[in-house]
Amino acid sequence: MAERATLEELVRLQGERVRGLKQQKASSEQIEEEVSKLLELKAQLGPDESKQKFVLKTPKGTRDYSPRQMAVREKVFDVIIRCFKRHGAEVIDTPVFELKETLTGKYGEDSKLIYDLKDQGGELLSLRYDLTVPFARYLAMNKLTNIKRYHIAKVYRRDNPAMTRGRYREFYQCDFDIAGQFDPMIPDAECLKIMCEILSSLQIGDFLVKVNDRRILDGMFAICGVPDSKFRTICSSVDKLDKVSWEEVKNEMVGEKGLAPEVADRIGDYVQQHGGVSLVEQLLQDLKLSQNKQALEGLRDLKLLFEYLTLFGIDDKISFDLSLARGLDYYTGVIYEAVLLQTPAQTGEEPLGVGSVAAGGRYDGLVGMFDPKGRKVPCVGLSIGVERIFSIVEQRLEALEEKVRTTETQVLVASAQKKLLEERLKLVSELWDAGIKAELIYKKNPKLLNQLQYCEEAGIPLVAIIGEQELKDGVIKLRSVASREEVDVRREDLVEELKRRTSQPFCIC
Numbered sequence: 001m002a003e004r005a006t007l008e009e010l011v012r013l014q015g016e017r018v019r020g021l022k023q024q025k026a027s028s029e030q031i032e033e034e035v036s037k038l039l040e041l042k043a044q045l046g047p048d049e050s051k052q053k054f055v056l057k058t059p060k061g062t063r064d065y066s067p068r069q070m071a072v073r074e075k076v077f078d079v080i081i082r083c084f085k086r087h088g089a090e091v092i093d094t095p096v097f098e099l100k101e102t103l104t105g106k107y108g109e110d111s112k113l114i115y116d117l118k119d120q121g122g123e124l125l126s127l128r129y130d131l132t133v134p135f136a137r138y139l140a141m142n143k144l145t146n147i148k149r150y151h152i153a154k155v156y157r158r159d160n161p162a163m164t165r166g167r168y169r170e171f172y173q174c175d176f177d178i179a180g181q182f183d184p185m186i187p188d189a190e191c192l193k194i195m196c197e198i199l200s201s202l203q204i205g206d207f208l209v210k211v212n213d214r215r216i217l218d219g220m221f222a223i224c225g226v227p228d229s230k231f232r233t234i235c236s237s238v239d240k241l242d243k244v245s246w247e248e249v250k251n252e253m254v255g256e257k258g259l260a261p262e263v264a265d266r267i268g269d270y271v272q273q274h275g276g277v278s279l280v281e282q283l284l285q286d287l288k289l290s291q292n293k294q295a296l297e298g299l300r301d302l303k304l305l306f307e308y309l310t311l312f313g314i315d316d317k318i319s320f321d322l323s324l325a326r327g328l329d330y331y332t333g334v335i336y337e338a339v340l341l342q343t344p345a346q347t348g349e350e351p352l353g354v355g356s357v358a359a360g361g362r363y364d365g366l367v368g369m370f371d372p373k374g375r376k377v378p379c380v381g382l383s384i385g386v387e388r389i390f391s392i393v394e395q396r397l398e399a400l401e402e403k404v405r406t407t408e409t410q411v412l413v414a415s416a417q418k419k420l421l422e423e424r425l426k427l428v429s430e431l432w433d434a435g436i437k438a439e440l441i442y443k444k445n446p447k448l449l450n451q452l453q454y455c456e457e458a459g460i461p462l463v464a465i466i467g468e469q470e471l472k473d474g475v476i477k478l479r480s481v482a483s484r485e486e487v488d489v490r491r492e493d494l495v496e497e498l499k500r501r502t503s504q505p506f507c508i509c
Contacts, residue, residue: 007045014038061161061169067406072393073386077152079201080174080384084150087194089176092149094134096156100124106133106366108232108329113157127156131175132330132363132381139179140370145377146180168387177381179367185301188334188362189308191382195338195358196314198384204392206341207357209314210274210321213302214331214361216283219295220322223288224266226259232329233257238271239325242339242356246272274321277306298333305334326361333362334380340392357385357392405459410437410502412460414451416467416477421445423466427476431464434495436502438464455481462501464494 018034058064065073103114103126115127128134131151139147152174161168176194178187192209199207217238221231237253246268253259253267270289273279280302289295302320309315326335338358360382367377397404413428415421421444431438439460441451448465455463465477465486475488478497489497 004045007041011038011041011045014041059169061159061163063163063168068404069390069394071404071406072397073390076202076386076389076393077174080198080386081150081152083194083198083201084174084176087148087176087190089148089150092135092138092151093153094128094131094138094151096154097125097127098134098137100126102126102137102370103129103133106330106369108236110157113159115156115158129157130155131173131383132177133366135175135177135179135381136330136363136366136379137370139367139377139379144179148176148178150174150176171387174384174386175381177379179377179379181378185305185308185334187380189305189312191360191380192305192309192318192336193312193314195336195360195382195384196317199338199358202389202393204340204357204389204396207317207338208341209318209336209338209358210324211302211305211318211334211336212321212324212326213298213334214326215294215298215333216289216302216322217325219289219292219298220267220270222294223292224270225263226267230257230259234259234267235325238267238323241271241323271323274319274323276315276318276320277303279320280306301334326359330363330366331361332364335359335361336382355388357388359383359385403459407439407458407460408437409439409458409460411439411462411464411498412451412455413438413440414448414463414465415446416448416465416470418445420466420468423471427464427466431495431498434499436495436498452479452481462498464498 014034014037018031018038021031021034097117100116101124104111107114107129110129114129117125117127131153135149135151138144152172154170155173156170159167159169176191178191180187192211195209217235218231221234226234234253234257237249237257240252241249250261250264250268253264254261280299283289284296284299284303290299306315306318306320309318324335324337326337336359337356339356360380362378362380364376364378367379368374371377411431413424413431415424424440428438428440441454452463454460461481463479463481465479467477470477470488473488474491476491476494477486478489478494479486
């Protein structure tokens with residue numbers, strides 16, 4: 001260590017000698033000679049291993065969020081949470097990691113995307129992949145058979161991220177679930193109603209909710225001749241129809257998954273159909289499909305579901321789509337997925353789906369997988385794809401060049417003259433104690449113009465100005481930043497006047 005310190009001092013002195021020669025405009029030969037000595041000393045010194053060089057970046061598939069972005073996120077979360085609470089949901093939380101065996105075997109082909117952690121104290125752990133499996137574990141562990149809950153938290157997937165499309169390795173899910181034994185399709189219809197309420201409230205554009213039923217899919221696969229062992233893997237292929245053509249899906253089923261071409265063609269006749277309740281009735285008349293018990297149950301439930309959706313006034317937002325498969329293994333009945341629609345380029349064309357923003361379905365067997373006695377708790381739920389929604393809202397605000405407020409400060413306590421810091425501190429403390437969101441500039445004697453400019457930049461609507469004359473008169477000058485109107489308010493009435501003026505809800509813009 002001492003030897004290194006000596007070398008560092010020699011490097012410093014030699015560096016000063018080189019700089020001195022350059023200032024004195026010494027000959028180039030002399031400067032080059034001294035530079036050569038400096039480089040030799042630096043070579044002897046070598047790199048300082050104690051000073052590590054860090055790559056300043058976030059891990060792949062993650063991101064930081066600026067105050068502006070967080071203001072947008074909080075607004076979106078507020079809309080979602082208010083809707084969940086309006087429908088009577090309680091809130092729970094679960095650990096960010098689970099025992100590996102809790103998650104294993106619940107996600108089908110997506111299981112490869114689970115993040116496994118190193119052995120810690122004899123437990124094999126994994127980061128949670130979604131909020132549904134932890135919820136099922138929670139129900140079984142606490143022997144709960146009836147609950148309506150919501151849960152908003154981060155989940156983790158070892159996926160190939162597409163940041164521009166809102167697909168990350170770490171992201172939030174907003175889940176709402178109804179657990180319990182109820183009459184068919186009433187909870188399912190409410191979940192779809194909630195999905196439509198949230199997407200309408202967020203005003204992110206036209207959307208369509210695709211609906212199908214796993215029992216219809218399984219029945220369809222059975223009558224088309226798909227072997228039982230291939231149901232789930234073929235289901236995964238069919239689920240890609242919203243992104244690729246039928247020919248590509250068929251090639252995958254036949255070429256990669258070993259399905260007979262004629263079986264794939266029979267599947268194609270079904271999965272390319274979509275419509276409303278009339279399609280449900282048409283399939284109920286399908287001689288082969290209606291002979292399958294599972295498919296018949298699914299079709300009857302879908303017909304009932306459409307009756308409830310009509311009563312809820314959202315049937316025009318719902319499409320029965322036989323290509324919707326949802327890749328997760330745990331779904332047992334109705335499944336659904338909301339997509340944003342792109343305005344058609346030509347009149348008469350159908351709107352195009354540009355991305356899933358919410359999804360869910362019924363999973364009646366998941367809790368029983370955790371219960372020692374295999375007791376089932378019927379469940380249905382939905383998940384809002386908030387990362388995709390955040391991206392859309394951010395892009396819209398940028399396109400409109402809208403200013404986003406990043407604080408909720410209601411009033412700035414300002415002074416008109418010097419030496420009024422103590423008065424400002426006393427007043428801002430009174431406002432904080434009264435629950436008013438207030439700030440002050442951290443300078444003893446700030447200029448009034450600078451204080452007013454700060455309010456305009458931060459979007460603070462009001463300024464409470466203290467001046468020598470105001471102190472004598474026992475008043476505070478209250479100024480509206482937008483209109484520049486000023487009014488004198490008695491000191492004892494200031495809190496009530498501020499509460500009256502700031503009773504409107506916080507807005508991001």
